[in-house]
Amino acid sequence: MRMRWTAVSTLVAALAVAWAASIQGQAPAAPPAARQAPAAPRPAAAPAARPAAGARTDDGRPNLNGIWQAVNTANWDIEAHQAEAGPHNDIMGAWGSQPAGMGIVEGGTIPYKPEALKKKQDNFKNRMLVKVSNDPHRFDTGDTELQCFRPGVPRANYMPFPFQIFQNRDQILMVYEYKGSMRTIFMDKHQDAPVDSWMGWSNGRWEGDTLVVDVTGFNGHQWLDRAGNFLSDTAHVVERWTPRGRDHMMYEAMIEDPAVFTRPWKISFPVYRRLEPNIQLLEFNCVPFVEEMMYTPLGLYNPPNRSSR
């Protein structure tokens, strides 16, 4: 295994020259001994000690380390959609309204099976349904985002929050500002998902300069957006992250879910590096933000009125 990786790395390192020169147009690929040196300097505000976002990692892979964000409105609806007033525009006005968007679904339409399309439409009607119970029926409710549940994959990648990629040879860690959700992408030891989860189980590999991530092991509660698009627990997502330059990459996800769709289908959009010199992932720990909404109906949020008994 190791030997194969070494061979691949050598090949990739050799290709690095062409890639760095042709695509980056800067920071000519360093010889192996000098790869640790910072590449082209970042904007002046970045302190010299900060590792530069060089084109390549020490093992010759595209360097995806950094803070990234999609700039689109797919979190409202991954299909094309017009601007709409929000569900509570009586108090939320323009704050709570939905921006329009061209969608990220290739071909425009999600190939739902008829019964699944019905469920998607029901989901939309019930998108703000919150009905907390202490049994699995708590998941027969509205959008997971509303209740501060983990977003799953691919949704985490196009929520309107930044996310950070930490990369080393064996594993890639992705941390999402929304809820501080995280996933580990195993580059070294692939295995079947040992257990179902919200974020799925990610096995990754490099195909040239594309990071390909095979994601399975979903728990079946994932919503793809606020419009009620959804995946089941048989979903299989194959992501492709392809750098197009130092500061942006194309994201694609092939989605296969025989319980829900008639055929595999694809989403794609660019993600951009956040270039602010002081950018950092901050906490969006939304649990305290949803407790009133979730637990008031059960009489658990505030102390109940004792005199009413």
Added chain:
Amino acid sequence: MRMRTRILWVTTALTGATVVVALSMAVLVAQAPAGGKKALPQTATSTDAAIKASEDAFKKSLELKNYTVPKKPWGEPDLSGVWLTATYTRLQRPEELGDKEFFTEAEAIAEYKKAAESDAEVDPRTVHYDWKEYAMDAWQGGATPNLRTSLIVDPKNGRLPPLTPEAQQRRAAAAAAAKQQDPMLGIRTFGNLYTRCVLGLGALPLVRGGMPGADSAAAAAGVTAEAFFFQSPGYVTIVMQSNNDVRIIPTDNRAHAPSQVRQWLGDSRGHWEGNTLVVETTNFNDPKPAAHFLGSTDSLSIVERFTRVGPNTMRYQYTVTDPRTWTRPWSVDATMPRIDPSMIYEFACHEQNYGLINVVTGTQIRFREGTRDLRGNGAPE
């Protein structure tokens, strides 16, 4: 590998009564071992075997001198892996030990053995779950003996420094409010950040000290006490198994976030001093009605020092400063053993926090019972 269980452990002092009710609830979780056909190692089920293994690891770690820490390809010392934060060593030195800072090797092993055996015991009167069954006792997970008699090394007596007058008042006011307002009656006034799934156990500081003999594994040493250190150029990122709390630590010593940006886990900044990662954390939020570590406030700051002193041993020192809580800073010197596998699992706590409903509902019922009892008018509902 281990089964993991979300533990909700609540101690509630009921109004007007000295009754203490401990509700232990385990909700879900179920992390089946990968390829789960393998039998559990003997250390997971046999106290004797586990104690022997811990002793061996302990002795091995004592033998290691002048360990040369491996470097990451980009030149930084390699701290990566999963480090266990569970320990039976108390935060504060038992008063009967006076100024005795260290055990002998034999005493340390005897202390560990005593703590592990007591942890492994099950009191049928109090047990709701036998933690052993989930392989969650610390002796099953790799906790090791310790020469130190307490985690605290400064002050010299191994004890927390005196509280400030403000902190004493805060504590008294909280106790009085607890009597008047029945603060455990609603989630909002509940105050237990762990049960609410706001925070996991022990993300900062990582090693907090055990209470050997306590009837909860969480209190005895620590549960889901794995800290996953992920290293990439310019960052050390710590992902806790408990609640998957994430701390992103840039190691370029950049300036802290503006003081208006307050966070549950503060704002961490790191730099390397030789082979030691030094991390300063400030900008803690005001978590009322809960509090930060040991009742501290948003004035808290913590400086941590991580030094890998052996292939499987991380020295972990930290200094706690909160001028609104303690009359002087205090410091800890601990170690964390490295354990396999080098990964953590998803810990979706809030998503399936069935326990919170049960705990708060149960507490409400107990409260009503308690009230009725106090008025002497009837049996529990």
